[in-house]
Every structure is written in C-alpha cells, then in structure tokens.
Amino acid sequence: xxxxLSLPRAPQRRSLWxxxxxxxxxxxxxxxxxxxxxxxxVWPILSSVWISFHEWDGLSPKVFIGLDNYRELFSxxxxxxxxxxxxxxxxLYLLAPVGGLMLALFLNQQLRGMRLVKALFFFPFVIxxxxxxxxxxxFYDPNFGLLNVVLNAVGLPGIAPLGDEHMVTxxxxxxxxxxxxxxxxxxxxxxxxxxxxxxxxxARMDGCKGFPLFWNIIxxxxxxxxxxxxxxxxxxxxxxxxxxxxMTNGGPYDSSTxxxxxxxxxxxxxxxxxxxxxxxxxxxxxxxxxIAFFLVSMLRKEAE
Amino acid sequence: xxxxxxxTKGAWxxxxxxxxxxxxxxxxxxxxxxxxxxxxxxxxxxxxxxxWGWPSKFLLIENYSAVFTTTxxxxxxxxxxxxxxPTVIGSIALAAMAGFALxxxxxxxxxxxxxxxxxxxxxxxxILMIPVRDLTISLGMYDTIWGLIAFxxxxxxxxxxxxxxxxxKALPDALIEAARMEGVSEINIFFRIILPLVxxxxxxxxxxxxxxxxxxxxxxxxxxxxxxxxxxxAGLQSLKGxxxxxxxxxxxxxxxxxxxxxxxxxxxxxxxxxGLTLGATKE
Numbered sequence: 001x002x003x004x005l006s007l008p009r010a011p012q013r014r015s016l017w018x019x020x021x022x023x024x025x026x027x028x029x030x031x032x033x034x035x036x037x038x039x040x041x042v043w044p045i046l047s048s049v050w051i052s053f054h055e056w057d058g059l060s061p062k063v064f065i066g067l068d069n070y071r072e073l074f075s076x077x078x079x080x081x082x083x084x085x086x087x088x089x090x091x092l093y094l095l096a097p098v099g100g101l102m103l104a105l106f107l108n109q110q111l112r113g114m115r116l117v118k119a120l121f122f123f124p125f126v127i128x129x130x131x132x133x134x135x136x137x138x139f140y141d142p143n144f145g146l147l148n149v150v151l152n153a154v155g156l157p158g159i160a161p162l163g164d165e166h167m168v169t170x171x172x173x174x175x176x177x178x179x180x181x182x183x184x185x186x187x188x189x190x191x192x193x194x195x196x197x198x199x200x201x202x203a204r205m206d207g208c209k210g211f212p213l214f215w216n217i218i219x220x221x222x223x224x225x226x227x228x229x230x231x232x233x234x235x236x237x238x239x240x241x242x243x244x245x246x247m248t249n250g251g252p253y254d255s256s257t258x259x260x261x262x263x264x265x266x267x268x269x270x271x272x273x274x275x276x277x278x279x280x281x282x283x284x285x286x287x288x289x290x291i292a293f294f295l296v297s298m299l300r301k302e303a304e
Numbered sequence: 305x306x307x308x309x310x311x312t313k314g315a316w317x318x319x320x321x322x323x324x325x326x327x328x329x330x331x332x333x334x335x336x337x338x339x340x341x342x343x344x345x346x347x348x349x350x351x352x353x354x355x356w357g358w359p360s361k362f363l364l365i366e367n368y369s370a371v372f373t374t375t376x377x378x379x380x381x382x383x384x385x386x387x388x389x390p391t392v393i394g395s396i397a398l399a400a401m402a403g404f405a406l407x408x409x410x411x412x413x414x415x416x417x418x419x420x421x422x423x424x425x426x427x428x429x430x431i432l433m434i435p436v437r438d439l440t441i442s443l444g445m446y447d448t449i450w451g452l453i454a455f456x457x458x459x460x461x462x463x464x465x466x467x468x469x470x471x472x473k474a475l476p477d478a479l480i481e482a483a484r485m486e487g488v489s490e491i492n493i494f495f496r497i498i499l500p501l502v503x504x505x506x507x508x509x510x511x512x513x514x515x516x517x518x519x520x521x522x523x524x525x526x527x528x529x530x531x532x533x534x535x536x537x538a539g540l541q542s543l544k545g546x547x548x549x550x551x552x553x554x555x556x557x558x559x560x561x562x563x564x565x566x567x568x569x570x571x572x573x574x575x576x577x578x579g580l581t582l583g584a585t586k587e
Contacts (some may be wrong), residue, residue, distance in 0.1 A: 025490035026405035030417070033402035033461045040458035041424045044435035051434055058434075106328070109310050111318065117325055119573055121332060126569045127562040128519035130537040134544060134558050135335045138342075138551060146338060149356055178335070183580075188579035192306060200306050218306050225581075235426050242521045246541060263430040268526075272432050280430040291426045295419055302415075 045284070052277035058267075062274070069278035078254055079279070082262040085169050086238060086286075089258065092173045093180060093237035097229040100184025101222075105214075107185070108192045118189060119209050125182040133246030136175035137162065165255035172243050172256060180236060184229040191225030192218075238276055238287050259283040330573055333551075343555035350551050363458035367556045375533045375546075377557060380539030384564075387452045387535055388517045392510050394453070396468075399509070400502065402461070403468025404494050406478060418469060424462035429522050447529045455527065456517050464509055467582060471505040472498060473534055508579030511572045515565045536561040 017024065052069055054062040073079050107118055116260035124132065140144050140161045148158035161171035177245060195218060203217045219226075250257035250265060257265070259279060267276030330337075338356065344367060345359045354360065371377050389535050406418050436455055437446070445451035475498070483493050524538035531539070540554075540561050547553050569576050 021490050022409070023411070025494075026409035026411060029401035029405035029494065033398040033421075033465055034417070036398060036454075036458035036461055037421065037424060040436060040439070040455050041427070041432065041462065042420070044432040044439070045427065047435035048431050048433075105307055105323070108305075108307060109321070110305075111311060111322070114325075117329060119570065120329055121338065121576075122569075123333065123566070126515060128521065128537050128565075130519075130521050130540050131558045131562050134540070134554060135339050138339075138554075139335060139414050144350070144551065146334070146356055186577055187581055190577070195306055197305060214306070228581075235380055239428055241429070245521070245525070246544075260428060260430050264433070264522075264525075267377055267434055276430075277434055278431065280428065283428045284431040287426065287428055289432075294426065298422065299415065299419065 022241045048277045048284075049281050051274055052281045054274040054277075056273040057271040058084065058273045065274070068249070069275050070282075072275065073278050078257065078262060079259075081254060082259045082279075085256065085258045086240070088169055089173055089237040089240050090234060092170070093233050094178065094230070096177055096180035096233045097184045097226060099177070099181040100186075100229060101188045101226075103185040104188035104192055105179065108189060116237070118186075122182050122186055125186070126177040127179075129176075129179070130246055131241035132175055132179055133243045136171075136178075136243075137247050140171055163252055165252055168248055168256040172247055173239075175247065176236075176240065177244050179232060185231065187225045187229045188222060191222040195221045227297070234290050235287070238283070238290070256271065259286075308523060309330055309464075339555045339558055342551055343559050345552045347550065347552060363552070364416075367552050368560070371553055371556045371560060375543055375553075375557070376534075377536075377539065377543070377560060379531060380534055380536040381564075382516055382561065383449055384535040387449050387456065388514055390453050391456040391460060391517045392513045394457035395464050396506060396509050398457065399460040399464030399468045400466045400499065400506070401494065403470075403472050404498055406465065406469040407472035407475075408477070408498075417560065418466075420471075421465040424459070424464065430536045433526055440527055446527065447533050449533055451526075451527045452533070452535070455523060456520070460513050460517065464513065465529055467579070468505060470582070471502055475501055485566060504575070504578070507572070508575040508582075510578040511568060511576045514568060515576070518565050 051062070053066060053067050054066060055068070056062040063288070103121065107114065107121065139146055142148060142158055142160035142163070151158055159167070161167040199217060199221070200213070203213055208217065239260060240258050241264065244256055244258055244261045245264070248256045250261050260283065263276045263279040263283065266272045266279060311318055342350075344362045344364045345354075346361055346363050349360050402421075406414055406421075440446040440451035440455070443451070443454075445454060479497060480493055483497055488496065518535075519537060520535070521537045521541070525541075526534045528534045528538060531542075534542070540557050543557055544554055552570065
C-alpha cells in the first residue's frame with residue numbers, strides 16, 4: 001500500500017486510465033481478435049464481392065465488367081451441375097442426424113466398456129477428410145476395392161462408382177456421411193444424457209413405452225441437439241470440398257463438382273479470379289440464409 | 305434413462321446386446337481396419353489382389369520407414385505441428401480476451417460483434433480464398449507456415465470467441481463485482497479471476513482447434529505450394545499422386561497423418577466431447 005504513495009509515477013496518465021478503465025478495458029481485450037478477424041474474414045468477404053464484378057486473371061489489372069460474370073454464371077451448365085450436386089449433398093446429408101440419433105439410441109447403455117465403444121464409433125470424425133477420402137477411394141476402386149469383392153461374392157457384377165457420372169456424387173456423399181453420422185451421434189448421446197429422468201419415469205408409470213415414449217417424451221427434449229446437428233450438417237453439405245477434391249477432382253466430366261470445388265477450379269486452374277469470386281458470392285448468399293436462421297434462433301435464445 | 309437400461313433385462317439380453325454392438329462396431333470400422341492391414345502388406349500382395357485377406361508377410365517396419373525415408377513425410381508432419389500449435393495458442397489467447405469483453409461488459413455494438421464472430425464460423429471458405437491468398441502474398445507469407453498460422457488464428461478466433469463468451473457469461477457477475485470493490489483492476493480481473501476459472505474451456509478448445517487445424521485441407525492447398533510449407537493433409541494428397549497404386553504406402557501415410565489427432569482425442573476425450581457438444585444440451 002505504501003509503495004503507491006512513495007512512487008508517484010505519471011499520476012495523470014494513470015488516473016486517465018483509472019477513470020475510463022471500464023470503457024477502455026473491453027476495448028483493449030477486443031481489439032486483437034477484432035483486428036485479426038476483420039483483416040482475414042470481414043474484409044476478404046467484401047473484397048471477393050468487389051472482385052466478382054471484374055475480369056481478372058490475378059496478375060494484370062482488373063477490368064470492371066459489372067454483372068457480366070453473373071450473367072455468364074447463370075447460363076453456365078457447369079454451374080447448374082454444381083448447384084444440383086450441392087442440393088443432393090444437402091438432402092442426403094440430412095440422413096446424418098437421423099443415423100446419428102439411431103446410433104445414439106442403440107449405444108446409450110451403461111455397461112462396462114461402452115465408453116470405449118462410443119469413442120470408437122466417434123473415430124471417423126477425428127480423422128482428416130483427406131484420410132476418409134483416401135479410404136473410400138480405395139473402397140470403391142474397381143480393381144482392388146472391397147465393394148466389388150462383396151458384390152462379386154453375392155453374385156452381382158462389379159461397379160466403378162467414382163467413374164460413373166450417375167453414381168459418383170452419391171458415392172462421395174456416402175463417404176461424407178461416415179464422419180458426419182459420428183458427429184451427430186455424439187451430439188445426441190450428450191442430449192440423451194441430459195434427458196430428464198423423472199419425466200421418463202412418470203411416462204413409464206402411465207404405461208407409455210417404446211416408440212410413443214420416444215416420440216412424445218424423448219424427442220422434444222432432444223431439440224437442442226437436433227438443432228445443432230441439423231445446422232452443422234447443412235453447413236457441412238454446402239461447404240463440401242475436401243472429399244470432392246480428393247476423390248474425383250470434380251470428375252468424371254465435372255459430374256461430381258460442387259460450388260466450392262467449381263470456384264476453386266475456376267480461380268486456381270483457369271486463372272479466372274472474377275468468375276471464381278462470382279461463384280463464391282453466390283454460394284455465400286445461399287449459405288447466408290442458413291446462417292441468418294441460425295443467428296436469429298441463437299440470439300433469441302440469448303434474449304430469453 | 306432412455307432407452308431402458310439393458311442390464312435390468314437378464315443375462316441373455318445383455319449378451320445378445322453385446323454381440324450386436326461388437327458386430328456393428330466391426331462393420332463401422334471396416335474401412336479403418338482395412339487401411340491398417342494394408343499398411344503392413346507387401347507390394348506383391350497388392351499386385352496379386354490380396355487386399356482384404358490375411359497379409360502373406362507383415363512389413364510393419366519396412367512400410368512405415370519407407371514412408372519416412374522415401375518421401376518428405378517427416379517435413380509434412382513437422383509443418384503440421386509448427387502450424388497447429390501456434391494456432392491453438394494464438395486463437396485461444398485472442399478469444400479468451402474477446403470473449404471476456406463480450407460476456408462481462410455492456411457497450412453499444414456488443415451483440416452485433418458477437419453475431420459477427422458467430423456468423424464468421426459458417427461462411428464458405430471460397431468467399432475468403434482470393435483476397436486471403438493475395439493478402440498473404442503481399443505480406444510475404446504465401447507458401448510459408450506463417451501464412452497458414454496467421455489465417456488460422458484469425459479464422460478460429462471466431463469459433464473460440466463464441467465458445468469463451470458463452471462460458472464466461474455463465475460465471476457469476478458477483479465475482480467480478482466483489483473484485484472491483486476490492487480495487488482489483490480490470491486487467492487483473494481477467495488474469496487473476498477469469499482465466500483460472502475458464503481452464504476447462506481452454507482445455508476443450510485446445511483439443512478441438514488442434515483437430516480442426518490439423519485436419520484442414522482447403523487452406524493447405526490454397527496457401528502452400530511447396531513441400532517446405534505443406535502440412536500433412538496436403539502432403540498426403542501430393543504423395544497419393546506420386547505413389548499411384550502403392551496402396552501399402554498410401555495407407556501407412558494416412559495412418560501417420562491421423563495418428564496425432566487420434567491419440568489426442570483418446571487422451572483428452574472428455575474435453576473434446578465437452579467442447580463439441582456445447583449447446584447441444586441447453587435450450
């Protein structure tokens with residue numbers, strides 16, 4: 001205490017800080033994260049939108065062309081292939097919350113060793129999508145893959161899912177569902193853990209069991225888990241890139257491309273930065289609908 | 305508890321349940337077991353088409369040392385560590401401070417900033433790609449681990465801030481008020497009172513961010529071009545092109561790439577799941 005009296009250092013500055021401490025402290029705490037986030041996230045979004053109005057190869061000066069990139073995009077067949085593939089991803093990926101819930105119901109037991117079993121089921125989510133893609137490329141390989149070993153064993157002819165335009169997207173989605181189901185399973189296991197046991201017991205006393213018990217008593221209590229599972233699954237489907245890049249590079253004949261990969265290919269391989277930015281902007285606008293939905297529900301929960 | 309606990313239903317039911325679980329687990333993990341088995345096979349086995357049967361000989365040491373001696377896998381692994389560890393520290397440090405500010409101070413724009421950090425998590429990477437790539441080029445960080453660190457720190461600070469803010473928000477305000485009455489400065493409130501209390505959140509975030517960044521593939525493709533800066537995900541993909549059908553090496557490489565996040569997950573399982581399921585329980 002006495003040290004502060006004996007050391008009269010810069011009393012005025014100190015008091016300025018002291019007087020405004022409660023305003024300045026949050027500013028100080030926020031600034032580093034805010035600067036980093038603005039520089040690498042907020043500004044690049046605006047910049048991408050701006051680039052999308054230009055013809056640009058990444059090196060020579062940008063030429064402003066207004067909405068021409070968008071006009072070209074909306075008459076580009078490849079855009080519609082990518083968009084319809086994204087819709088397939090979106091719809092089929094919603095099997096992940098369903099599958100995750102079924103798996104969680106199956107595994108929600110407290111026998112010895114179940115903790116390890118649950119961790120092993122969760123395993124695919126922990127490994128990189130690159131590894132998942134490698135594993136499934138090989139699984140589908142017409143010469144070496146397990147898939148054809150199994151098909152031949154039951155007397156069916158072999159297939160090459162990644163070489164077939166009509167099968168390829170579905171084959172990649174199956175690979176993506178593997179880790180995604182694991183993720184949803186964990187969300188639901190946590191949800192089931194927090195189900196109110198008294199409510200369940202009361203319902204059982206009243207003779208409610210089996211599916212009606214699940215549907216009327218359990219599922220409503222799992223709503224927070226369902227909400228997060230659906231949100232991460234939808235975002236994951238719209239963001240799909242890794243598996244497409246690893247398993248097919250969008251092929252054969254661009255039949256498995258998605259918006260994320262189409263954009264990457266146009267910008268990196270075709271040097272069409274403006275066109276790539278336009279694709280990214282469209283994808284961004286589509287995702288904004290879901291992001292807005294998520295934000296509104298999350299902030300509404302906050303306000304309660 | 306739902307479904308009803310199985311152990312109340314007699315030994316026979318428990319037994320059949322256990323068998324069912326083991327079969328399901330076996331099917332679920334077939335891809336992983338196959339890749340593990342292939343990583344110790346000989347090339348002759350693969351050429352003969354013996355991919356799913358028992359290996360004719362076990363080449364555990366040979367195949368794994370081939371991965372490290374004939375490819376830059378060691379460099380890729382080191383790069384992954386050098387990128388991931390600073391990112392974890394950096395993004396969590398930024399987020400702990402920002403999360404504290406958003407959780408415990410009232411000021412104009414608070415909710416707006418919070419919303420910005422949340423929304424940032426969900427945007428497609430492609431909308432950032434071209435400007436971020438140009439930015440790292442002009443900062444002289446393109447094709448170095450620094451470019452990847454800088455981007456990942458900034459991007460992950462969004463998710464981390466969301467996480468920290470919610471965690472700190474749940475701490476009682478009275479704690480801070482009491483400290484203020486005692487004359488503790490705002491800075492010290494953060495370092496002496498908040499930080500020790502958020503250790504579980506820091507642990508959960510570290511494990512999560514480690515896994516996210518380690519497994520990142522998109523930015524590794526976009527911001528690194530040469531083996532000197534490539535992390536293990538992009539490295540594995542470039543080796544896949546080189547090895548073509550040497551599946552025993554591709555498999556061994558995949559396992560090497562997955563080993564660290566998998567071991568961290570098993571060691572820190574509780575923290576990992578606590579982090580991932582944040583929000584899955586509360587309405």
